[in-house]
Amino acid sequence: MITLREVTLRRGAKVLLDKVSATLNPGEKVGLVGRNGAGKSTLFALFNGSLHEDAGEFSRPAHWQLAQVAQHMPETGEPATDFVLAGDTRLMALRAALAQAEAEGDANPEDPEIGMRIGQAHADLADAGEHDAVPRAQTLILGLGFKTHELDQPVNSFSGGWRMRLQLARALMAPSDLLLLDEPTNHLDLDALVWLEAWLQKYAGTLIVISHDREFLDAVTDVTLHIEQQKLVRYGGNYSAFETLRAQQLELQQSAFSKQQDKIAHLQKFIDRFKAKASKAKQAQSRVKALERMEKIAPVLAEADFSFEFKEPANLPNPMLAISDAAFGYGDKTILRGVNRSVLAGQRIGILGANGQGKSTLVKTIAREIAPLAGTLTGGKGLNIGYFAQQELDVLRPQDNALEHMVRLARDVGPPAREQELRNFLGSFNFSGEMAAQTVGTMSGGEKARLVLALIVWQRPNLLLLDEPTNHLDLATREALSVALNEFEGTVLLVSHDRALLRAVCDEFWLVGRGEVKPFDGDLDDYQRYLLEEAKRLRELARAQAATTTTAAAPPPSPAASPAQRAARARPLKRELEQVEKDMARVDAARDAAQARLAQGLPPAEIAEAGRRLKALGEEMAALEERWLALSGEIEALEAAA
Known part of the structure; x- marks a missing residue:
């Protein structure tokens, strides 16, 4: 768990947090809130290790892996998929270790120690998810709003906001026990925001997020840390729960609350006015609910040190x-x-x-x-x-x-x-x-x-x-x-x-x-x-286009061929397709068995051979899958012409 005991944090001579204590448990999803300048980013720096406490004691499990979004704008010609994939630092290190071992093995083919290293590297890569790493990276990229044709475009071909989305995808790609997100929604549209919420809800590690989007906080957090007047207070629940509890606390402070009545009355006036105007349309009813929420937390709004109003327009043309x-x-x-x-x-x-x-x-x-x-x-x-x-x-x-x-x-x-x-x-x-x-x-x-x-x-x-x-x-x-x-x-x-x-x-x-x-x-x-529904429609459209491309690549049947001739042509293709499917099942089973043997531990002499076997099976599976697609396309073309 993460613990703060009597922690003091300063920025220059200014004290931002004064003798604060809090505990965050593994797996909790925490919203860090407070006014701008209250110290949220400084506390983040403590969490990520770039800043140390001025007093007190801060601890975070030493074995926890940390992931966060890099704040600098990436300047690289690397393809988008490769850039995001590199966020999985363990996978990158294992790939480098395998490449080095294989290069040494080419130079010293009889060295059993090198062969053992190659086999172990293959086993480690399998454990690290090498087999589906690229699809995982591309799922993140597409989820954050990119198009399929942009997956291999260079990073520096995108605008600044899109490059920051790639930085976010790269952080999500990293295996982590602690994920720190500072305003992750700033560069996202609503569709990408909805996707990110769903992803974070499934995240198994500890999440700490700074955000000014209340509905995002409500969707992904179950704990709220509030910074105010150099203090840090933990609330159980999401942002709305915190807001309600905070309003109740302020109401109990009658001396302070009484000074806020004029401002609360001002809020109440427009709440009543708009509630009276609202029709039964779903949009209007949604707005009424939002105003009712504002009514409940009027003390919190009244506490704010900034408010403004738009001046009355000189005229109101209609239509505008x-x-x-x-x-x-x-x-x-x-x-x-x-x-x-x-x-x-x-x-x-x-x-x-x-x-x-x-x-x-x-x-x-x-x-x-x-x-x-x-x-x-x-x-x-x-x-x-x-x-x-x-x-x-x-x-x-x-x-x-x-x-x-x-x-x-x-x-x-x-x-x-x-x-x-x-x-x-x-x-x-x-x-x-x-x-x-x-x-x-x-x-x-x-x-x-x-x-x-x-x-x-x-x-x-x-x-x-x-x-x-x-x-x-x-x-x-x-x-x-x-x-x-x-x-x-x-x-x-x-x-x-x-x-x-x-x-x-x-x-x-x-x-x-x-x-x-x-x-x-x-x-x-x-x-x-x-x-x-739109995302589902686009996925289905992409699959249909891919199938069309495969079919188009197959040689077209002769228009003069009779149905019997086309059926005759299709029969050997179908037999071959059946055999390819059997071979795919065989290779898949052999690959599972090889991975299981590596995981159990083998004598040094056998590890290298198992690693080479696993690599060969992977190459064989790739060739079989390519042949399966080609045969399927040819058969579909013949049957479509029947």
Whole structure:
């Protein structure tokens, strides 16, 4: 188990954790939560051994294998599959040992010690899962959203976010007793996120994860560690259970709770307002449930030191936007076509769709960042768009500070303002004093996201386009955004993998997929089922395409051949196929027997021979499988022509 006894951690002169104690048991799945800057990453550094305690005692079992996601961006021309496969360091070491032993064996074929090493290396590789290592690596890659044709593409041909997905797959590939994940969902779409949840639920080791996605934490954790005011408190249960217990504790602190009543009343006001408005549609009912949860944990929300609100729009054109016979894409590549949608005043629309289907392309086109390839997008009179780009630096200048961004915005788009007014406004977004003069390039992801929100709020938009706005926001700021969006009187189009935000904000959904945009008649639970069905459909399609390729490779039967002639041609092929299947069963049994003998332990003279036998059987099986595919294709072609 992992134990902390009276542990103190500092960052420079600042004490982050002061004499904290906690115990984590083997196999527990732990969510590590707390405000940004509270010390989560510092505690992670203690867990992974890159930092030592300043006082107290920390212990982790010495024999535990650790896996975590490397934070640097990989720069390599290595194929994606090989890069992920290399995460299994034990397998790589055993492969290297076998290659070295075989090279020495070629030079000294009579040396029995080398032969013994070769046999032992084969046995060790079998124990390490060499036979299915490549399929396991590719399953991880495909699960995280890559396409089949990308499996062998070089790592450095992918964008930064996709390379970080490969880093995640590489960490999952590593055999581990302790898995540390710091914001693993930041670069994932909802389909990959659902897959990752399922994978982590089956993970047998101890998991410690930092995340600001409450539904992800609820799905994969059973223990919560909360850092606050230099203390570390363990709660049994997932994030929602922690939240409920925390709210109850705060309620008991009546003196502190009484000071929060004004803010709680403010939350209650919009909860009541939206509950009264909700229809019986599944999406609206889902939103009601999210608001009821917010009602229960009002004390936790009231405790947050950051909140904001969108200004009332100057006008609300209706319709807000009309899209007619539009095609969206880049250059000569069309991603979406035949799009006909209207956006009305006050609508709150969640945009769903698997990765690469065109969600961001749709939002960028509506935001006028790129032009439609065909058709028209007509905005209502007075349309004023507030756009949150998925990459905040798309709209920020790294060399400028927050105040310079505000001064430029007030000059270019208005309303005009004095510097002190702009400073006061930035202060409401936690950019006060020296923070207002800090350059964007030195800001954290969360700080950049807050600055983009400040710039949007200043413009008084009536249509909000939000493309993954929560990627770098902590849980408290996500809740503040949820509250602000629910109070916003304009229209919202939201792309997000944060299901809690989608549930709390959106009354309806659009589905982007298979080249079109259409309404999605269901809630997020229905959408998760749709994703699983879509993944199954794509797997079946890939299998069908593979079968077609095999069939196409077989020589076509003569069109002049009669059914009797085709049957006659098929008979010897079927006999050969039967024999191949018997041979495959024989080789499979022999391979199992050889592996069992190696596992039992053999005299040194026999180990090398068993290893060579195992290798030969593997090569024979590969040849038999190739012949089986070819024969099956020929037989199918003959029977299809009958």
